[in-house]
Amino acid sequence: MSLSAVWTDVDLEAPGRQVGFIRVEHSVHRSAYGTIPIPFAVFANGQGPTLLLMAGSHGDEYEGQLALTRLIREIDVGRIHGRILVLPAANRPAVAAGQRTSPLDDGNLNRSFGDSYTDTPTGCIAAFIAEELFSHCDAILDLHSGGSSLDHLSCSYADLGTDKVMAQRTFAALEAMNAPFSWAQPGCPSGPVAGRAALRKGAIHLSGEFGGGGRLKHDAFEVAERCIYRVLDHFGILAMEEKWRVETPTRFVFNIQDHFVYAPQAGVLESLVKLGDTVEAGQLAGYLHRPESPWEAPLELRFRTDGIVSVIRTMGRSREGDCLFQLLGETEREEILAAMENLA
Ligand SMILES: [Zn+2]
Incomplete structure (x- = not known):
């Protein structure tokens, strides 16, 4: 096997609970053979779809990061039917700095999924996520917030794309999340965002904005967890607990x-x-x-x-x-x- 600039010690095909790292080579003065270790977990049991849960694409958006770290600690793998990939701190350098962008290269991970990838730490992370992870996924839920500069109404989000069957499956998943606001965006994103890469790989792309203002908001945190556990239930991967079952009114929204x-x-x-x-x-x-x-x-x-x-x-x-x-x-x-x- 050849050496690679980005690799993982987590076996995507193995059953059970695995928590390890994706490592991005990062050779600098104080660490010639150094790496950026990005926490990565895979939980697999039996037959079923694969869902990637992702947060920390922007380092100053905390609700998703904390919801996924809690999921990693508490999940019961024996109850899963299928596979859950979890990236709670996708752009780890940005997460560790509590910043939207990486302090290593100013890279904005959710603007790094273009037609080609830059040869920078953030570009390498985007390439690995899109080419090595999205390609294994039936669906992706990428959790965001308004970050330090913006406060955001808590809402789930979906890129409906341009394929009828895919759009209907995506909308069903968006509706299942049952957030107070369900943002159904027609078409494919034109910018170099994760949704564009997900649609290119044939995966359902779900996201959401939960809070903002550079701090953790408890009500937004609860909406984020609600979306995570309800979508896992929707795909038949993990039956949700009773507390998430109660349906609440949702308003459908879009953006121009x-x-x-x-x-x-x-x-x-x-x-x-x-x-x-x-x-x-x-x-x-x-x-x-x-x-x-x-x-x-x-x-x-x-x-x-x-x-x-x-x-x-x-x-x-x-x-x-x-x-x-x-x-x-x-x-x-x-x-x-x-x-x-x-x-x-
Ligand atoms: Zn974000």
Whole structure:
């Protein structure tokens, strides 16, 4: 067997409980033959589908990381039918630093799944995840939050793709997660995100935004765990506990470019809305203040469309181009079903 720049000591085909590492070669002054050890677990028992659970793609998004570390400690492998792959700290250098991007190369793991991979630690991690893990998976659940700069409404997410059967299977899984907001995004992502790589490998891509603001939010943590255990149950891999069985109302949402409000200039953000508020086109979202020129009136920020407030920037000081707000548009379940019927 030849040497590789990225490898794992975890055997994907072995039954039972395995907890080890994916190792990325990282040769530096203080460690010539050093590696980045990325924690990786595989739980397999009997026949059934394979699901990858992933968090820590962004290091400052904590709900998913903690939900998956708890799952690794507590899961009963004997109850599994199929296989669960778990990556609780996918971009470990970013996770250890509590940062969105890797301190080693500034790499944003969830922007590293393009048509080719960079020859950097983050690029190598993306290549391994897409080429060696996604290719074994029936489905992927990648857990995110708004990170340090944004607070995010807790919602599950799915890329429906362009294939009718796949879109219907994906939507069924999204619905099964039963989050308070179910974000069904039509089509394939155009950016170099994990969803694009997952669809390319023929795997269902599920994700979610759970909290944000650079800290752990308990209500968001609970929604993240709810999505994890309900989707494991949906795929028949692990029967969920009684506490996750109770159905709660969900609202179906989607996102378009007009839902975003960006800072037209530098300033300090004053938000006039809360996450979950329903707003109208033209409504005042907040102000950008410029204390360095106190004689100027604050700049009014207005929403361009109707929607539900899903993102608010948590850092006061903002620069031109920063995302200050994002809305999600509400839709009906029947409209999503009808749109999927029109796919080939
Ligand atoms: Zn993220």
